[in-house]
Amino acid sequence: MKKTMQEAFQDFYPDDTSYCYGCGRLNKDGLHIQSRWDGEESVCVFTPRPYHIALPGYVYGGLLASLIDCHGTGTAAAASYRAERREMDSDPPLRFVTASLKVDYLKPTPLGIPLSVRGKVKEIKGRKVVVEITVGAEDQICVRGEVVAVRIPGQ
Amino acid sequence: MKKTMQEAFQDFYPDDTSYCYGCGRLNKDGLHIQSRWDGEESVCVFTPRPYHIALPGYVYGGLLASLIDCHGTGTAAAASYRAERREMDSDPPLRFVTASLKVDYLKPTPLGIPLSVRGKVKEIKGRKVVVEITVGAEDQICVRGEVVAVRIPGQ
Numbered sequence: 001m002k003k004t005m006q007e008a009f010q011d012f013y014p015d016d017t018s019y020c021y022g023c024g025r026l027n028k029d030g031l032h033i034q035s036r037w038d039g040e041e042s043v044c045v046f047t048p049r050p051y052h053i054a055l056p057g058y059v060y061g062g063l064l065a066s067l068i069d070c071h072g073t074g075t076a077a078a079a080s081y082r083a084e085r086r087e088m089d090s091d092p093p094l095r096f097v098t099a100s101l102k103v104d105y106l107k108p109t110p111l112g113i114p115l116s117v118r119g120k121v122k123e124i125k126g127r128k129v130v131v132e133i134t135v136g137a138e139d140q141i142c143v144r145g146e147v148v149a150v151r152i153p154g155q
Numbered sequence: 156m157k158k159t160m161q162e163a164f165q166d167f168y169p170d171d172t173s174y175c176y177g178c179g180r181l182n183k184d185g186l187h188i189q190s191r192w193d194g195e196e197s198v199c200v201f202t203p204r205p206y207h208i209a210l211p212g213y214v215y216g217g218l219l220a221s222l223i224d225c226h227g228t229g230t231a232a233a234a235s236y237r238a239e240r241r242e243m244d245s246d247p248p249l250r251f252v253t254a255s256l257k258v259d260y261l262k263p264t265p266l267g268i269p270l271s272v273r274g275k276v277k278e279i280k281g282r283k284v285v286v287e288i289t290v291g292a293e294d295q296i297c298v299r300g301e302v303v304a305v306r307i308p309g310q
Contacts, residue, residue, distance in 0.1 A: 019208045021215040029206035051184035053174045054252065055307075060176040061253045062224045066217025097209065098216045101258040152210075 008034035012088040022070035035074035042119040072147025075119035076129035096149040109142040127151040163189035167243040177225035190229035197274040227302025230274035231284035251304035264297040282306040
Protein backbone atom coordinates (compact mmCIF):
# COMPACT_ATOMS: atom_id res chain seq x y z
CA MET A 1 0.00 0.00 0.00
CA LYS A 2 1.36 3.39 -0.92
CA LYS A 3 2.10 5.52 2.10
CA THR A 4 0.59 8.99 2.35
CA MET A 5 1.86 12.23 3.89
CA GLN A 6 -0.45 11.69 6.86
CA GLU A 7 1.95 8.99 7.96
CA ALA A 8 4.93 9.91 10.09
CA PHE A 9 8.37 10.51 8.61
CA GLN A 10 9.56 7.51 10.60
CA ASP A 11 7.02 5.22 8.90
CA PHE A 12 9.09 5.59 5.72
CA TYR A 13 12.42 4.54 7.26
CA PRO A 14 13.75 1.29 5.77
CA ASP A 15 13.24 -1.69 8.11
CA ASP A 16 16.94 -2.11 8.87
CA THR A 17 17.13 1.46 10.21
CA SER A 18 13.86 1.28 12.16
CA TYR A 19 15.11 -0.10 15.47
CA CYS A 20 15.98 3.27 17.02
CA TYR A 21 14.97 3.39 20.70
CA GLY A 22 13.65 6.90 20.17
CA CYS A 23 11.72 6.59 16.94
CA GLY A 24 12.02 3.14 15.42
CA ARG A 25 8.68 1.54 14.67
CA LEU A 26 10.32 -1.91 15.05
CA ASN A 27 11.76 -1.28 18.54
CA LYS A 28 9.07 -2.72 20.78
CA ASP A 29 10.59 -1.15 23.92
CA GLY A 30 11.11 2.25 22.33
CA LEU A 31 9.48 5.65 22.55
CA HIS A 32 7.95 5.63 19.04
CA ILE A 33 8.49 9.34 18.43
CA GLN A 34 6.61 10.39 15.29
CA SER A 35 7.13 13.51 13.21
CA ARG A 36 5.01 15.10 10.49
CA TRP A 37 4.94 18.27 8.41
CA ASP A 38 2.85 21.22 9.51
CA GLY A 39 3.41 23.60 6.61
CA GLU A 40 7.06 24.61 6.55
CA GLU A 41 7.64 23.32 10.07
CA SER A 42 7.69 19.77 11.37
CA VAL A 43 5.82 18.75 14.48
CA CYS A 44 5.91 15.84 16.90
CA VAL A 45 3.43 15.53 19.73
CA PHE A 46 4.65 13.36 22.57
CA THR A 47 3.32 12.73 26.05
CA PRO A 48 6.12 11.65 28.38
CA ARG A 49 5.40 8.62 30.51
CA PRO A 50 4.76 9.12 34.22
CA TYR A 51 8.24 7.86 35.11
CA HIS A 52 10.03 10.34 32.80
CA ILE A 53 10.69 12.53 35.82
CA ALA A 54 13.45 15.08 36.42
CA LEU A 55 12.29 16.64 39.65
CA PRO A 56 8.76 15.53 40.59
CA GLY A 57 6.25 17.23 38.29
CA TYR A 58 8.76 17.97 35.55
CA VAL A 59 10.05 16.13 32.50
CA TYR A 60 13.48 14.47 32.45
CA GLY A 61 16.04 16.43 30.42
CA GLY A 62 17.45 13.32 28.77
CA LEU A 63 14.01 12.51 27.37
CA LEU A 64 13.70 16.06 26.05
CA ALA A 65 17.11 15.66 24.39
CA SER A 66 15.84 12.39 22.88
CA LEU A 67 12.75 14.08 21.44
CA ILE A 68 14.94 16.78 19.90
CA ASP A 69 17.38 14.19 18.55
CA CYS A 70 14.85 11.97 16.75
CA HIS A 71 12.62 14.81 15.62
CA GLY A 72 15.74 16.48 14.25
CA THR A 73 16.94 13.52 12.20
CA GLY A 74 13.39 12.83 11.01
CA THR A 75 12.97 16.43 9.90
CA ALA A 76 16.37 16.32 8.19
CA ALA A 77 15.29 13.29 6.16
CA ALA A 78 11.89 14.73 5.26
CA ALA A 79 13.43 18.07 4.28
CA SER A 80 15.94 16.34 2.05
CA TYR A 81 13.19 14.52 0.17
CA ARG A 82 11.41 17.86 -0.26
CA ALA A 83 14.61 19.49 -1.50
CA GLU A 84 14.93 16.71 -4.09
CA ARG A 85 11.21 17.01 -4.92
CA ARG A 86 10.72 13.36 -4.08
CA GLU A 87 8.10 11.46 -2.13
CA MET A 88 9.34 9.78 1.05
CA ASP A 89 8.55 6.33 -0.32
CA SER A 90 10.78 6.85 -3.38
CA ASP A 91 14.26 5.38 -3.78
CA PRO A 92 16.95 5.75 -2.66
CA PRO A 93 15.81 6.09 0.97
CA LEU A 94 17.29 8.95 2.99
CA ARG A 95 18.17 8.34 6.62
CA PHE A 96 20.11 10.65 8.90
CA VAL A 97 22.07 10.30 12.13
CA THR A 98 22.97 12.99 14.63
CA ALA A 99 26.41 14.54 14.45
CA SER A 100 25.77 17.02 17.24
CA LEU A 101 23.04 18.17 19.54
CA LYS A 102 22.58 21.34 21.59
CA VAL A 103 19.83 21.73 24.14
CA ASP A 104 18.96 24.80 26.22
CA TYR A 105 16.56 24.10 29.06
CA LEU A 106 14.83 27.47 29.37
CA LYS A 107 12.36 26.50 32.07
CA PRO A 108 11.12 23.29 33.71
CA THR A 109 8.85 21.29 31.37
CA PRO A 110 5.64 20.13 33.07
CA LEU A 111 5.04 16.37 33.19
CA GLY A 112 1.65 14.82 32.42
CA ILE A 113 0.59 16.79 29.36
CA PRO A 114 1.37 16.41 25.63
CA LEU A 115 4.46 18.28 24.47
CA SER A 116 4.72 19.90 21.09
CA VAL A 117 8.13 19.48 19.47
CA ARG A 118 8.53 21.77 16.46
CA GLY A 119 11.35 21.77 13.93
CA LYS A 120 12.50 24.31 11.39
CA VAL A 121 15.20 23.63 8.82
CA LYS A 122 18.00 26.15 9.18
CA GLU A 123 20.37 24.81 6.55
CA ILE A 124 20.71 22.01 4.01
CA LYS A 125 24.23 21.67 2.70
CA GLY A 126 25.30 18.51 0.92
CA ARG A 127 24.79 15.58 3.27
CA LYS A 128 24.30 17.84 6.32
CA VAL A 129 21.04 19.34 7.57
CA VAL A 130 20.73 21.69 10.55
CA VAL A 131 17.37 21.74 12.31
CA GLU A 132 16.26 24.19 15.00
CA ILE A 133 13.78 22.74 17.46
CA THR A 134 11.55 23.96 20.26
CA VAL A 135 9.67 21.96 22.85
CA GLY A 136 6.50 23.59 24.08
CA ALA A 137 4.01 22.79 26.81
CA GLU A 138 0.69 24.54 26.29
CA ASP A 139 1.68 28.08 25.26
CA GLN A 140 5.17 28.05 26.72
CA ILE A 141 8.43 27.24 24.98
CA CYS A 142 10.35 25.27 27.61
CA VAL A 143 13.34 23.99 25.65
CA ARG A 144 15.28 25.04 22.55
CA GLY A 145 17.56 22.73 20.65
CA GLU A 146 19.59 22.37 17.50
CA VAL A 147 20.48 19.17 15.69
CA VAL A 148 23.19 18.77 13.10
CA ALA A 149 22.13 15.68 11.16
CA VAL A 150 24.19 13.89 8.54
CA ARG A 151 23.03 11.45 5.94
CA ILE A 152 24.04 7.87 6.66
CA PRO A 153 27.13 6.98 4.63
CA GLY A 154 26.51 4.69 1.71
CA GLN A 155 23.08 6.07 0.87
CA MET B 156 24.57 4.89 58.72
CA LYS B 157 27.14 7.37 57.54
CA LYS B 158 27.71 7.16 53.82
CA THR B 159 31.23 6.75 52.47
CA MET B 160 32.92 8.00 49.30
CA GLN B 161 32.56 4.53 47.75
CA GLU B 162 28.89 5.30 47.35
CA ALA B 163 27.70 7.09 44.25
CA PHE B 164 27.12 10.84 44.20
CA GLN B 165 23.45 10.11 43.55
CA ASP B 166 23.17 8.09 46.78
CA PHE B 167 23.51 11.39 48.65
CA TYR B 168 20.69 13.20 46.84
CA PRO B 169 17.79 14.08 49.15
CA ASP B 170 14.82 11.75 48.72
CA ASP B 171 12.58 14.41 47.17
CA THR B 172 15.10 14.96 44.35
CA SER B 173 15.82 11.26 43.78
CA TYR B 174 13.11 10.42 41.27
CA CYS B 175 15.10 11.38 38.17
CA TYR B 176 14.54 8.89 35.33
CA GLY B 177 18.25 9.01 34.58
CA CYS B 178 19.82 8.77 38.02
CA GLY B 179 17.23 8.76 40.78
CA ARG B 180 17.58 5.81 43.14
CA LEU B 181 13.84 6.04 43.90
CA ASN B 182 12.68 5.86 40.24
CA LYS B 183 11.99 2.15 39.85
CA ASP B 184 11.68 2.45 36.05
CA GLY B 185 14.80 4.58 35.65
CA LEU B 186 18.33 4.04 34.41
CA HIS B 187 20.05 4.35 37.81
CA ILE B 188 23.11 6.13 36.47
CA GLN B 189 25.78 6.29 39.19
CA SER B 190 28.82 8.55 39.34
CA ARG B 191 31.92 8.44 41.53
CA TRP B 192 35.25 10.23 41.85
CA ASP B 193 38.34 8.79 40.21
CA GLY B 194 40.97 11.26 41.38
CA GLU B 195 40.23 14.65 39.87
CA GLU B 196 37.81 13.18 37.34
CA SER B 197 34.42 11.62 37.84
CA VAL B 198 33.45 8.34 36.29
CA CYS B 199 30.22 6.48 35.56
CA VAL B 200 30.20 3.01 34.08
CA PHE B 201 26.97 2.14 32.32
CA THR B 202 25.99 -0.76 30.11
CA PRO B 203 23.14 0.24 27.78
CA ARG B 204 20.26 -2.20 27.61
CA PRO B 205 19.85 -4.30 24.46
CA TYR B 206 16.97 -2.13 23.26
CA HIS B 207 18.96 1.14 23.51
CA ILE B 208 19.60 0.94 19.79
CA ALA B 209 20.36 3.71 17.28
CA LEU B 210 21.21 1.71 14.21
CA PRO B 211 21.56 -2.00 15.00
CA GLY B 212 24.81 -2.61 16.90
CA TYR B 213 25.14 0.98 18.11
CA VAL B 214 23.92 2.94 21.12
CA TYR B 215 21.02 5.38 20.88
CA GLY B 216 22.15 9.03 20.93
CA GLY B 217 19.39 10.09 23.31
CA LEU B 218 20.65 7.60 25.87
CA LEU B 219 24.19 8.94 25.44
CA ALA B 220 22.84 12.46 26.01
CA SER B 221 21.09 11.16 29.14
CA LEU B 222 24.33 9.69 30.50
CA ILE B 223 26.09 13.00 29.90
CA ASP B 224 23.22 14.94 31.48
CA CYS B 225 23.01 13.01 34.75
CA HIS B 226 26.74 12.44 35.08
CA GLY B 227 27.18 16.17 34.54
CA THR B 228 24.76 17.29 37.24
CA GLY B 229 26.11 14.65 39.63
CA THR B 230 29.68 15.80 39.03
CA ALA B 231 28.59 19.42 39.49
CA ALA B 232 27.13 18.59 42.90
CA ALA B 233 30.13 16.54 44.03
CA ALA B 234 32.56 19.22 42.84
CA SER B 235 30.65 21.88 44.75
CA TYR B 236 30.90 19.91 47.99
CA ARG B 237 34.64 19.53 47.35
CA ALA B 238 34.96 23.25 46.68
CA GLU B 239 33.25 23.94 50.04
CA ARG B 240 35.41 21.27 51.71
CA ARG B 241 32.30 19.42 52.81
CA GLU B 242 31.27 15.78 52.83
CA MET B 243 28.34 14.91 50.59
CA ASP B 244 26.18 13.91 53.53
CA SER B 245 26.55 17.33 55.19
CA ASP B 246 23.88 20.05 55.14
CA PRO B 247 22.66 21.90 53.23
CA PRO B 248 22.37 19.38 50.38
CA LEU B 249 23.52 20.50 46.93
CA ARG B 250 21.53 19.41 43.90
CA PHE B 251 21.93 20.66 40.34
CA VAL B 252 19.79 20.74 37.23
CA THR B 253 20.91 21.12 33.62
CA ALA B 254 20.74 24.55 32.04
CA SER B 255 22.28 23.43 28.76
CA LEU B 256 23.78 20.40 27.13
CA LYS B 257 26.04 19.97 24.12
CA VAL B 258 26.82 16.58 22.62
CA ASP B 259 29.17 15.77 19.74
CA TYR B 260 28.81 12.25 18.40
CA LEU B 261 32.31 11.59 17.13
CA LYS B 262 31.76 8.00 16.05
CA PRO B 263 29.13 5.29 16.52
CA THR B 264 29.15 3.89 20.07
CA PRO B 265 29.08 0.07 20.14
CA LEU B 266 26.14 -1.54 21.93
CA GLY B 267 26.57 -4.48 24.32
CA ILE B 268 29.63 -3.42 26.30
CA PRO B 269 30.09 -1.18 29.35
CA LEU B 270 30.65 2.48 28.53
CA SER B 271 32.92 4.71 30.56
CA VAL B 272 31.53 8.21 31.07
CA ARG B 273 34.19 10.57 32.43
CA GLY B 274 33.70 14.10 33.70
CA LYS B 275 36.10 16.96 34.31
CA VAL B 276 35.09 20.22 35.98
CA LYS B 277 35.88 23.12 33.67
CA GLU B 278 34.47 25.95 35.78
CA ILE B 279 32.72 26.61 39.08
CA LYS B 280 31.26 30.09 39.28
CA GLY B 281 28.66 30.90 41.89
CA ARG B 282 25.71 28.58 41.41
CA LYS B 283 26.92 27.41 37.98
CA VAL B 284 29.24 24.51 37.22
CA VAL B 285 30.48 23.54 33.75
CA VAL B 286 31.48 19.92 33.26
CA GLU B 287 33.23 18.43 30.23
CA ILE B 288 32.38 14.83 29.57
CA THR B 289 33.57 12.00 27.35
CA VAL B 290 31.92 8.67 26.65
CA GLY B 291 34.33 5.88 25.84
CA ALA B 292 33.94 2.31 24.65
CA GLU B 293 37.04 0.24 25.29
CA ASP B 294 39.90 2.55 24.25
CA GLN B 295 37.90 4.81 21.97
CA ILE B 296 36.28 8.14 22.82
CA CYS B 297 32.98 7.99 20.95
CA VAL B 298 31.16 11.06 22.28
CA ARG B 299 32.11 14.41 23.79
CA GLY B 300 29.72 16.55 25.77
CA GLU B 301 29.46 19.60 27.96
CA VAL B 302 26.91 20.28 30.66
CA VAL B 303 26.16 23.64 32.22
CA ALA B 304 24.61 22.75 35.56
CA VAL B 305 22.96 25.19 37.96
CA ARG B 306 22.20 24.70 41.61
CA ILE B 307 18.50 24.22 42.31
CA PRO B 308 17.00 27.51 43.52
CA GLY B 309 16.22 27.67 47.21
CA GLN B 310 19.18 25.56 48.29
